[in-house]
Amino acid sequence: MAVSQSLERMPATRGTSPQRASALRRLARRRELLLVILTLAVFLVTVAVNSGFGQGGYIAFMLADAMPLAILAVGQTIVCLVRGIDLSVAGTLGMVAVATGFLAQDYGSSVWLMLPLALGIGIGLGFVNGLFVVFARIPPIIVTLGTLIVYQGIQELICGSQTVQTLPPLYAKLGNGDFLPDIPYMLIPGVVVTSVVALLLWRTAWGRSLYAVGSSAEAAFRAGIRVNWVLISAYVVCGMLAGLGGLAFLVHYDSADSQSGLSTSINLSSIAAVLIGGTTLTGGKGGVVGSFIAALFLEVTTQAVIVLGVPQVWDQAAVGVLLLAAILVNRYQASGYSLRQALAGSRRRAPIEHGRAQ
């Protein structure tokens, strides 16, 4: 192999050198598998109590209902991988929903025309976030809290006192219709986005640099990676997906107003989905498939809570409990401690020089 010429000069190996582990063994340890099992378990238990939960129509509804969150969570994952966070996704979502919504309501604009517009607005808003994070060197949580408020202000400005409530029929069809029996149209953008981003993360130089920058920006810079460019691109892609999420939100709910995005607490849910999906806020670890499945898991769980007759006000509490449980599991997996130690909040101190990354 050409690239390793200089290595040929080196002394031969001795002892065991690292090999590729079997694909099956790696799959078994993945968070995604655990989440699929958990989701199915919640689903089956709920079906056992109330068989209506297992009907095709309800499944299709839940799949469609989870997609705005799933798309947002995929974007949020990318930002979390570079040790950032984007609190402005709800603002972007809301702004795109009302902007495209009013165009559709007032001019009957085609949804296909709205798609590039939604992505474009998202890219622009994400770019603003990225610029502030990279060049003003302001912590992402502050930048995006600020832009969240600004984006929501613009959303209210667009709305004035009006709401979007009458859309061309195609919108509702895409938002709630099925293209195959019990398989909603909404699933298409969610699955396409997740697979494309997963492929980008796994098999492109860009994906590789996201993990490197998130793990150690300084080490990445020293390895020749253009760190600023990578950071900005993460916020841009996140913004773009939030824009797509906004359009998905509009067609699914068939309406939008100045509170869209804010009232559904989709902002924090997107971060919850990222964490439950196995991506850490400390950067460099995780993936989008976990976030996608986590969004479905959250949907199934919150719907199950309703179906099981628990008052709907407990929805948010359920999400919170799941989030805390996921973080305990993260801790357990990251540390290699036993679960009992993780629960006990192990007092073992990490050596200072070695433990700084955690």
Next chain:
Amino acid sequence: MTAAPASSPSYQGRASGNEDWAVTPARLEARSISKSFGGAFALKAVSVTFEPGEIHTLCGANGAGKSTLLKVMAGIHAPDSGELILNGDHLRGLTPRIAQKHGVYLVPQEPTLMGPLSALENLFVGIVPRGRLPFSVDWKAMERSAGRFFEQVGLDIDPRLPASELSIAQQQLLECARALAHSCNVIFFDEPTSPLTAHEADVLFGLMRQLRERDFTLAFISHRLDEVLAVSDRITVLRDATVVAGFDAGTATRAKLVEAMVGHAIADRQRRRRAAPDTETVLEVTGLSAPGRFSEIDFAVRKGEVLGLAGLVGSGRTEIAESIFGLRSATGRVVLGGKPFRHRSPAASIRKGLIYLPEDRGHNGVFANVELARNITAAVVPKLQRDGPLLRPAAEYEMAGHAAERTRVVAPSLHVPIKSLSGGNQQRAMFSRWLLAQPTVAIFDEPTRGVDVSAKEDIYQIIEAISDGGIAIVMISSELEELVFVCDRVIAIYEGRIVAEVAGEDITLEKLGTLAVGETAE
């Protein structure tokens, strides 16, 4: 010496009586202490006793375990095994707070004061005297007693000044005052003098001698042998995580210390014997200067040559390397492979065949959470095989596996996060990362820091093999013996300037030892 101490109801301690008196003598014994980090021993069954009224110095190369021993006794690291005995009592489950309650205080290498808090608050943090109301602070008592502690350590500052506005020397004295305020009678100094000027160091030594007269138990770490010999009552030498020698004041000489620090473990490794390469120059640096860090650095390296940069930590070695690699700005000329190299950046350097293995592997080298294979290929991602825009994982893993094998990385698989490997294996992986980049010039900064003996040997062999293969190497090291092993030529840097150059068989430990501390040949 100072005004009469103010009485404060909740703040009473050993030092709060008449401080001209001696403190309660404390005899602190570390018995068979072991501690390992990520599989590599930092301390292996180390036993040392610290007696009151003595300045007890720990000597040894970087990574010998000196700091770790002090940190274990101060409650910062928990030992894996062994006992700590203070005046006959066993100390268990130490945390820094409990250690301080027992009277043990560590003045760390870099002061760890809380910058925005005032000197006064820093002095009493953790033992703030309570006022009469619940949760209140008795500021008056603090102000009354603070002056006394500042005076004892010779610190003349406004107690309301934020700690961040103090000089490093003042911060260190404030750390000492804090030890006194916490009524500690065992004070450890971990390399306190490395950031100090000679005069500031003398002030600190004066204070240490005063404390010794008052029967404090003092431990001290320093790499400057002249000051070690000047202030110590007792010297213990550590090497490779174990105690190898002990001296009383008077019996120690510079030669004996160096011999003990370098030891016999390396006696079986000989200096590489080969003729100095007479090839073309591949890296030439002329007049490289950065104000306040280094100035007028000139050197050249030939194809296949190993050039050592010797000097103390802080002498400017790392800054020079970082400027050449494009991490810092500097004036002067760098010529790489016959062409002037301007507008330097890491990416440009890697493209042109210049690589830099950083000194701080943890922060500047590894991607801790990322799997081993991707850590190895990180610097060559643009060159990896692809199908269209997509990388080919199979080819990448094959390349990473091959590289890991050549640098003798031992790991359960290529998929484990690199942080799960030992320091030695992480460093071997860093070598495979940088060698995959096909360098013509490689700068290795402290290539054996924090690695075990077998990894060290592997790294020396790698350096020998690739230099035979034609890669020009610039090697920075504080471990002088490794410069002796592998270098064809060594330049000594002292306070940002090149002070001497030695080549071939003139490269000896004694010679480098004197050059590194700025004493040119007598």
